[in-house]
Amino acid sequence: xxxxxxxxxxxxxxxxxxxxxxxxYTNSMFDYFLWYKKYPAEGPTFLISISxxxxxxxDGRFTVFLNKSAxxxxxxxxxxxxxxxxxYFCAAKGFGNEKLTFxxxxxxxxxx
Amino acid sequence: xAGVTQTPKFQVLKTGQSMTLQCAQDMNHEYMSWYxxxxxxxLRLIHYSVGAGITDQGEVPNGxxxxxxxxxxxxxxxxxxxxxxxxxxxxxxxxxxxxxxxEKLFFGSGTQLSVx
Numbered sequence: 001x002x003x004x005x006x007x008x009x010x011x012x013x014x015x016x017x018x019x020x021x022x023x024x025y026t027n028s029m030f031d032y033f034l035w036y037k038k039y040p041a042e043g044p045t046f047l048i049s050i051s052x053x054x055x056x057x058x059d060g061r062f063t064v065f066l067n068k069s070a071x072x073x074x075x076x077x078x079x080x081x082x083x084x085x086x087x088y089f090c091a092a093k094g095f096g097n098e099k100l101t102f103x104x105x106x107x108x109x110x111x112x
Numbered sequence: 113x114a115g116v117t118q119t120p121k122f123q124v125l126k127t128g129q130s131m132t133l134q135c136a137q138d139m140n141h142e143y144m145s146w147y148x149x150x151x152x153x154x155l156r157l158i159h160y161s162v163g164a165g166i167t168d169q170g171e172v173p174n175g176x177x178x179x180x181x182x183x184x185x186x187x188x189x190x191x192x193x194x195x196x197x198x199x200x201x202x203x204x205x206x207x208x209x210x211x212x213x214x215e216k217l218f219f220g221s222g223t224q225l226s227v228x
Contacts, residue, residue, distance in 0.1 A: 098143070
């Protein structure tokens with residue numbers, strides 16, 4: 001049972017345009033959400049997070065939006081750059097829970 | 113800045129062999145965990161530890177053992193390797209899983225394991 005779902009395995013975006021990556025979750029106990037970025041042959045690295053008390057969090061070119069009623073979050077990258085080409089994982093956990101649950105990932109390709 | 117160090121980077125095993133994947137962190141993190149990454153499956157939690165002497169099972173623990181005798185080290189043991197354990201394995205750590213500003217995971221660079 002996949003509790004965190006990323007339904008788009010891949011996404012291609014022109015350089016300079018907006019990239020939108022989506023993530024859905026089913027567990028209503030999740031209240032903290034994170035995005036990780038992964039380059040080939042490297043471990044994932046933390047990108048941005050959001051707590052359920054917020055509906056938006058920004059960090060430079062990256063913004064995460066959370067819609068709790070729809071159990072949906074999205075990562076916006078503006079403007080997209082070639083170095084953003086990577087696999088992006090959405091992850092979620094509940095308060096006091098030791099386990100971080102990951103989605104299946106979306107491969108983002110930025111076209112120069 | 114070593115961070116999380118995993119060894120080896122690559123390993124090929126025959127079915128039935130045993131081996132240990134090593135993981136060490138130098139950030140004094142309480143929490144350590146092991147994930148496996150498979151195509152179309154994302155990252156799945158195998159085992160985790162919230163401190164020395166404390167371990168627990170994740171989503172896919174069967175066929176793997178762990179121990180945590182020190183804060184720094186968290187080895188993952190494959191007792192009798194099977195082809196289904198062919199995967200990329202990642203070790204990750206954080207200060208704590210219980211405080212919002214301290215719980216983001218730092219990952220090692222991974223171990224690519226093939227079981228023939």
